[in-house]
Amino acid sequence: MRFGVKLLLIASAVVAGGVLIGFYVANLTTLQGSASYTIPVQQASGKPVVNLKIETVAAVGPQLSPNPDWVSYLIQNQKGAWIRRTVWKLPANATVHVTVYNFDGASGLRNPYLARPQGVDGNQVTIDGKPATGIDPNDASHTFAVPAYHLIVALPGVADNAKNQCGYAPCSLKLAHRTIQFTFHTGAPGHYRWQCFVPCAAGWIDGFGGPMQTIGYMDGFLDVS
Amino acid sequence: MATHPTTAAPGADRAPHGRRVIVAWLVLSIVATPLVAIFLGPILPPGNASVQGSGQVVDNTVLTATITPVFCLLLVFFVYVLTRFRAAPATALEDGPPLRNHNGIQVTWIVVTTVVVLSLAGFGTFELLQNGSGGGQGPSPVAVPAGAxxxxxxxxxxxxxxxxxxxxxxxxxxxxxxxxxxxxxxxxxxxxxxxxxxxxxxxxxxxxxxxxxxxxxxxxxxxxxxxxxxxxxxxxxxxxxxxxxxxxxxxxxxxxxxxxxxxxxxxxxxxxxxxxxxxxxxxxxxxxx
Missing domain, CATH: 2.60.40.420 (Cupredoxins -  blue copper proteins)
Structure with a gap:
């Protein structure tokens, strides 16, 4: 075989390999397979405003997951149903009003520093209707955190002896829960991960396996565009 | 009547190949090494945000400058061999002259490589013990800078x-x-x-x-x-x-x-x-x- 033909074949193989690797990486970074949820956008004074309603549950249940015992975040869709989607499409430079209904008990923060709300308007949140600038780290059930925004909000848990605790999601607001509200702002377009910092994965090493390491439960993305 | 390519007698090539390679290598090294140290050295990683980072840039410059003559030798050798001993198309394959032991080359090779490796090891150890070079030293650090x-x-x-x-x-x-x-x-x-x-x-x-x-x-x-x-x-x-x-x-x-x-x-x-x-x-x- 001529030298030029050999060179052409090798170059073609290298290009083909590069394209395949590119597709693989692109597939990973765009998280194909992790269905996203587009949150409805309203306008206030010409600027986008989003109302985000989410809930955290101790066990996601068989209706919503093949892993019914996993702890999870859920988001409320436009029909009022709770769905298990953790990749959320948000507009850039928007005001996001968040309401979290937490039905889970406390696990405690491994890093007490994260008990202070950060990256939210006024550096404070509203817990069950009362303003708060921090919680007891031992009472933390989960956090909603977007590190790229410096956003961290610790969510206090339902008391261990509370009546009417939710077994499996979706959980009705008639059951024991805590309500946490806060506001933050999206910035430039980008792909920002969010996560829980509380070691809340029951039965996993250090409480950080399973649902803590799987997008769709305690981790996700803010797809800001 | 069929014709056959002529075969040169082994050892017939008396050209001073070794001398040519050494001269070319010396010239290239003398030109390339200062250029590498002066122009490439300052832009080598990791950067200059700290004294330790700058120290690592110096270390990398020394290493790169040291290997430059080695790289030049390989480059010159391969280029010379590939051009000088390239067989013309349709030339019959022939074996080269037998390799013979050369004590001078072997001793020089061992001495030079040993000196280079030990010098770099000594230089690296000295740099590391100065202030730890920014590396984690565990709970009981050995290379503690003055005034820690x-x-x-x-x-x-x-x-x-x-x-x-x-x-x-x-x-x-x-x-x-x-x-x-x-x-x-x-x-x-x-x-x-x-x-x-x-x-x-x-x-x-x-x-x-x-x-x-x-x-x-x-x-x-x-x-x-x-x-x-x-x-x-x-x-x-x-x-x-x-x-x-x-x-x-x-x-x-x-x-x-x-x-x-x-x-x-x-x-x-x-x-x-x-x-x-x-x-x-x-x-x-x-x-x-």
């Missing part, structure tokens, strides 16, 4: 999946960002709250593993104001690739204002913060398996 007792102390805490920082000299406050004052000696106490991470502040020349229950000490002296990247260099789970931040070296006055602001912000949870410790074990473990 009076250095500014910053604890680096890794957890899945973010870095936070405690400043024991400022009431043990904790922050999401790493701010360091310019031209300041700093001791970093690197640890983890869960699994193994690795604190890698590239431009600072600092890389130190973060292990739960271990205080990994690294020293540095900051230089002028600038920003630098921080990454985790130990695969630590789902968001390992997202475990990066931007650190800042700022003027002394700006640092003083920033740390005061952080102290104010930390007031709301001051009563909950644990007493400063050199290390922490994963706790709580209420749901851990």
């Amino acid at each position: 007792d009076h250095m500014m102390q910053v604890q680096v805490i890794g957890q899945q999946w973010n870095w936070t920082y405690r400043y024991p000299g400022y009431g043990g406050i904790e922050t999401q960002d790493l701010y360091l004052p310019e031209n300041t000696y700093v001791v970093l106490n690197v640890t983890s709250l869960d699994v193994i991470h690795s604190f890698w502040a590239y431009a600072l020349g600092v890389k130190a593993d973060a292990n739960p229950g271990v205080d990994n000490v690294a020293y540095l002296k900051t230089k002028g104001p600038r920003s630098f990247e921080i990454r985790c260099a130990e695969l630590c789970g789902l968001w390992h690739g997202y475990m990066y931040q931007t650190g800042h070296i700022v003027p002394q006055s700006q640092f003083a204002a920033w740390i005061k602001q952080q102290q104010t912000l930390n007031a709301s949870i001051a009563r909950y913060m644990p007493k400063y410790s050199r290390s922490y074990y994963p706790d709580p473990q209420r749901r851990g398996g």
Whole structure:
């Protein structure tokens, strides 16, 4: 075989390999397979405003997951149903009003520093209707955190002896829960991960396996565009 | 009548190949080595955000300049051989002259490579023992710079999946960002709250593993104001690739204002913060398996 033909074949193989690797990486970074949820956008004074309603549950249940015992975040869709989607499409430079209904008990923060709300308007949140600038780290059930925004909000848990605790999601607001509200702002377009910092994965090493390491439960993305 | 290619008698080629290669190598090395040291050296990694980072740039420059003549020798040798001894098309394959032992070449090769390797080992050890070169030295550091007792102390805490920082000299406050004052000696106490991470502040020349229950000490002296990247260099789970931040070296006055602001912000949870410790074990473990 001529030298030029050999060179052409090798170059073609290298290009083909590069394209395949590119597709693989692109597939990973765009998280194909992790269905996203587009949150409805309203306008206030010409600027986008989003109302985000989410809930955290101790066990996601068989209706919503093949892993019914996993702890999870859920988001409320436009029909009022709770769905298990953790990749959320948000507009850039928007005001996001968040309401979290937490039905889970406390696990405690491994890093007490994260008990202070950060990256939210006024550096404070509203817990069950009362303003708060921090919680007891031992009472933390989960956090909603977007590190790229410096956003961290610790969510206090339902008391261990509370009546009417939710077994499996979706959980009705008639059951024991805590309500946490806060506001933050999206910035430039980008792909920002969010996560829980509380070691809340029951039965996993250090409480950080399973649902803590799987997008769709305690981790996700803010797809800001 | 068939014709056959003529075959030269072994050893018939009396051209001074060795001398040509050596002369070409010497000329190329004498030109290339200073160019590498002067122009390539300053832009070699990791950067100049700290004295330790600059020291590593010097180390890399010395290494690169040292291997330049070696690279030149290989280059000259291959180019010479491929051009001078390239057989013309349709030439019959023939064996070369038999290789013979040459004591001079062997002794020279062994002596030169031994001297190069031992010199680099000695140079590297000297550089490492000067101030640790920004590397994590474990809980009992060996290469302790002078005045370490009076250095500014910053604890680096890794957890899945973010870095936070405690400043024991400022009431043990904790922050999401790493701010360091310019031209300041700093001791970093690197640890983890869960699994193994690795604190890698590239431009600072600092890389130190973060292990739960271990205080990994690294020293540095900051230089002028600038920003630098921080990454985790130990695969630590789902968001390992997202475990990066931007650190800042700022003027002394700006640092003083920033740390005061952080102290104010930390007031709301001051009563909950644990007493400063050199290390922490994963706790709580209420749901851990």
